Amino acid sequence: MNDLSPKERLLRVLSNQTVDRAPVICPGGMMNSATVDVIEGLGLSFPKVHPDAEAMTRLSSAVEEKTGFENFGIPYCMTVEAEVLGSEIDFGTPVCEPKIAKERYASAADVEVRDVKQLVREGRVEAIARAGQTIAEKNPDVPVIGSLTGPISTAASIVDPMTFLKELRKDKTNAHRVLDYVTDFLVAYAGVLIESGFPVITIADPTATGEILGPKMFGDYAVPYINRLVDAIHGRGAKAIVHICGRLDSVKKHIPTLHGDAVSTDAMVNLKALKAETGIPVVMGNVSTFALQLQEPETIRKVTEKLVEDGIDIISPACGLSTKTPVGNIAAMTEVVKDR
Amino acid sequence: MTREEELHKGLSEAVVDMDEDLAKELAQAVVDEGFDAYEAIDKGLSAGMEEVGRLYEEEEYFIPELLLCSDAMYAGIEILKPHIKKREDAVRHTVVIGVVEGDTHDIGKNLVKIMLESAGFNVIDLGRDIPAVEFVKAAEEHHAEIIALATLMTTAMPAMREVLEVLEKEAKRGNFKVVVGGGPISPAFAEKIGADVYAVNAAEAARLARELVA
Ligand code: B12
Numbered sequence: 001m002n003d004l005s006p007k008e009r010l011l012r013v014l015s016n017q018t019v020d021r022a023p024v025i026c027p028g029g030m031m032n033s034a035t036v037d038v039i040e041g042l043g044l045s046f047p048k049v050h051p052d053a054e055a056m057t058r059l060s061s062a063v064e065e066k067t068g069f070e071n072f073g074i075p076y077c078m079t080v081e082a083e084v085l086g087s088e089i090d091f092g093t094p095v096c097e098p099k100i101a102k103e104r105y106a107s108a109a110d111v112e113v114r115d116v117k118q119l120v121r122e123g124r125v126e127a128i129a130r131a132g133q134t135i136a137e138k139n140p141d142v143p144v145i146g147s148l149t150g151p152i153s154t155a156a157s158i159v160d161p162m163t164f165l166k167e168l169r170k171d172k173t174n175a176h177r178v179l180d181y182v183t184d185f186l187v188a189y190a191g192v193l194i195e196s197g198f199p200v201i202t203i204a205d206p207t208a209t210g211e212i213l214g215p216k217m218f219g220d221y222a223v224p225y226i227n228r229l230v231d232a233i234h235g236r237g238a239k240a241i242v243h244i245c246g247r248l249d250s251v252k253k254h255i256p257t258l259h260g261d262a263v264s265t266d267a268m269v270n271l272k273a274l275k276a277e278t279g280i281p282v283v284m285g286n287v288s289t290f291a292l293q294l295q296e297p298e299t300i301r302k303v304t305e306k307l308v309e310d311g312i313d314i315i316s317p318a319c320g321l322s323t324k325t326p327v328g329n330i331a332a333m334t335e336v337v338k339d340r
Numbered sequence: 341m342t343r344e345e346e347l348h349k350g351l352s353e354a355v356v357d358m359d360e361d362l363a364k365e366l367a368q369a370v371v372d373e374g375f376d377a378y379e380a381i382d383k384g385l386s387a388g389m390e391e392v393g394r395l396y397e398e399e400e401y402f403i404p405e406l407l408l409c410s411d412a413m414y415a416g417i418e419i420l421k422p423h424i425k426k427r428e429d430a431v432r433h434t435v436v437i438g439v440v441e442g443d444t445h446d447i448g449k450n451l452v453k454i455m456l457e458s459a460g461f462n463v464i465d466l467g468r469d470i471p472a473v474e475f476v477k478a479a480e481e482h483h484a485e486i487i488a489l490a491t492l493m494t495t496a497m498p499a500m501r502e503v504l505e506v507l508e509k510e511a512k513r514g515n516f517k518v519v520v521g522g523g524p525i526s527p528a529f530a531e532k533i534g535a536d537v538y539a540v541n542a543a544e545a546a547r548l549a550r551e552l553v554a
Contacts, residue, residue: 090469095495099444099469162450165404166411169358212447214402250399290524293494322494 005141006070011199013313014239014261016281022308024315024337025284026063026330027202027241028073029147031317034059036095037327038066047091050076050098051124056131064142066327068334071143071200072135075128078149078204082157084123085185095323105159108167108174113181116188125189129196136197143200145241146193150205151225152213154182161207168217175221183225187232194238201233203260204243206320210251218251223258230259241284245319248274256280267291267318272310284314287333293322297332304336344375351384351416356391358408360415367419377423382460385416389458393543403447410454433553435519436479437488438466440503443496448522451542452488459546461486472502479516485553487516488545489535492523500525501533508534517552521545 003020004012010023026033039046042062049055060072077098083089086104105111119125132144149157155178156164167175190201208222226242233240242260244251248269255263256278263280265271267288275283287303307315315337317330341349347370354363363385370380392409395401401409435456439449446468456463464482466474479487489500500520507513518535530538537552539545 093442096442101469161447162407165447166407169404169408212403214399214405217402217404250402290494324495 007141007143007199010071010143010314011239013282014200014241016261021340022313022315022337023070024068024334025071025143025145026067026069026073026316026321027071027145027147027200027204027243028060029075029149029202030078030204030206030243030320031073031147031202032076032097032323033067033069033073033317033321033325033330034063034076035321035323035325035327035330037325038063039094046076046094047098050091051127053127053130053134056127057134060131060135060144061139067330068338069330070334071145072132072139073145073147073202074131075124075147078153078206079157080124080128081149081154081182081186081189084119084125084189085154085158085182087158097323100157103156103158103160107163108155108159108171108178111159111174111178111181113177116181116185119185120188120192125192129192132193132198133196144198145200145202146190146198147202147204148186148190148229150203150208150222151179151183151186151229152208152222153205154186155179156207158182165207165212168213168221179221179225183228186229190229190233190238191236194233194236198238200239200241202241202243202264203229204245206245209244209246210248211246213251215250215254219254219257223254227257227259234259241314243284243319252278262314264314264316265318271307271312282313284316285312286318287315289317289319289321289325292317292329292333293325295329297329300329300332301336304333308337308340343373344370344379347373347375348380348384348387351380352388352391354416355385355388355409355412356395358405358412360408360412363412363416364419367416370420371423376425377420378425381417381420381424385413385420386458386460389413389455390543393455397541397543403451406451406454410458413454413458432460432462433486433549434462434464434482434484435486435488435549436464436466436475436482436484437490438470438475439468439490439522440496440499441469441471442499443491443493444468445492445522446490448492448542449490452490452521452539452545455542455546456488456549459550461546461549472499472506475503476506476510476512480512485517486519486549488519488521488549490520490522491525494524497524497529504534519545519549519552 090101243264262282264284
């Protein structure tokens with residue numbers, strides 16, 4: 001049964017309404033699926049694609065076509081925010097994603113707050129918005145997802161990460177000041193994307209995992225800023241997916257307090273059990289990205305089938321994909337979901 | 341408990357309590373009262389850091405706490421270091437550590453560095469996203485005995501192998517022990533690329549590194 005358009009299906013799931021089957025998506029950003037296999041033959045190349053709206057339009061269309069994911073996902077890395085906020089970016093190579101070469105500030109106290117209205121005119125923000133707008137206009141039935149780097153990860157990409165993690169305890173005033181600023185910027189950036197026709201925003205915040213922060217810091221810092229961002233996204237009429245990396249054991253009690261329309265997790269989390277335990281209505285995940293890279297399509301099919309049987313609401317890769325993931329494995333995953 | 345034992349205990353507790361000021365104060369007391377500086381690092385600060393490692397494994401402490409504890413340890417070491425009496429048996433072994441090219445995940449590497457330092461190693465930290473030749477160059481320059489390589493990304497695993505290839509090619513493999521670790525690395529992979537040791541976490545990395553130079 002494939003009665004709904006991919007966009008209707010995803011939006012219905014995110015509103016906790018009934019659907020014919022689960023959508024199978026990959027939001028981009030941290031969870032980028034514009035792999036080496038996908039870009040081949042397009043006459044495009046990394047890292048040249050990243051700031052180029054026209055190239056992104058073509059690449060994201062190719063991702064949708066070749067992988068079978070029922071969405072477009074941009075950008076393809078986690079450095080857009082940090083670039084605008086002043087960090088030095090290394091745009092990577094054909095096999096390596098863009099990465100932070102050097103954080104802008106040595107400590108939270110050094111961060112100078114700039115006007116976020118001006119910031120959203122800088123860096124790659126406009127190119128990303130334009131790419132999404134073009135794709136959305138050409139493909140009204142397929143959702144375009146904008147992927148943001150979460151507040152803590154962005155903060156720890158503009159302030160030296162080790163120092164910033166310490167300052168969460170040692171200099172709470174400045175830690176909050178930086179997170180306020182970063183969140184204001186993310187709200188403005190999300191606003192630009194939503195205005196350009198992105199109906200769904202995904203927030204991934206790897207540095208804010210339970211394993212790194214522990215339950216107290218996760219509750220004090222990760223939850224409130226992510227929620228402020230989600231509330232602002234809702235205020236603009238879009239949906240929000242929140243991805244939490246790593247094991248959830250130490251932070252499980254906080255998961256139901258997240259305001260996102262869906263919670264996405266890594267492969268070690270049993271999503272069916274998480275739903276039962278926490279009562280959160282919509283979960284997304286979680287085909288192991290290591291399996292996607294290293295196993296055979298047959299194994300991927302089995303793993304995906306299990307998730308479908310478990311009633312997982314949105315099927316997706318569990319976390320960040322390797323750029324060397326074979327496209328055949330991704331296609332195997334999406335076929336299983338669509339054939340049900 | 342003797343006065344010296346009291347100071348050791350105090351130093352250890354200052355580390356566990358993330359109390360940088362107290363660590364400095366007690367380290368200064370060790371110096372002023374003429375006690376052995378090396379003993380104070382070993383039985384005080386390092387012992388405290390070992391306890392911190394245990395609290396981290398038990399999920400009592402997380403990364404921010406661990407980093408603050410290590411700051412207290414470093415503050416104490418800073419004061420004690422100039423007063424360490426040269427001893428025949430106390431040769432400082434040097435480790436060159438870094439995250440291999442293509443990967444910028446460095447939180448785990450930094451923990452390994454801290455545990456190596458608290459175990460008495462002299463650690464040269466190259467940082468993250470480091471080309472293979474840089475490891476070899478630095479190891480020679482600093483007369484290191486151990487090269488420690490980290491990656492959390494499968495796509496950077498070939499870059500880890502490359503370090504060993506450079507060592508082989510330049511006929512320098514015998515000059516260094518190579519320790520590897522990070523999420524996707526396994527004992528099998530370590531063996532395949534010809535590394536000497538795989539360690540699953542920072543505490544084990546320090547323990548195994550000590551065995552390597554024993
Ligand atoms: C935090 C994080 C980030 C942060 C990193 C911040 C920083 N400064 O380090 C940010 C947000 C920047 C980030 C970025 C990216 N990330 Co990331 N990230 C993580 C995450 C969630 C946690 C890592 C962590 O710090 N853990 C805490 C530390 C303490 O643990 P640890 O590193 O494992 O270290 C322990 C042991 O491994 C060992 N150890 C570590 N190093 C060494 C070294 C030696 C010598 C030894 C002996 C032992 C040892 O001891 C340590 C302590 O005991 C992991 C997922 C995970 N659960 O591991 C993903 C993960 C590593 N990231 C991933 C990805 C894909 C990315 C990106 C490519 C995303 C993108 N699309 O752009 C980028 C990286 C770009 C690049 N090329 O560098 C993937 C990699 C997948 C793969 N196939 O390899 C992972 C595995 C997530 C996943 N499941 O998909 N990420």
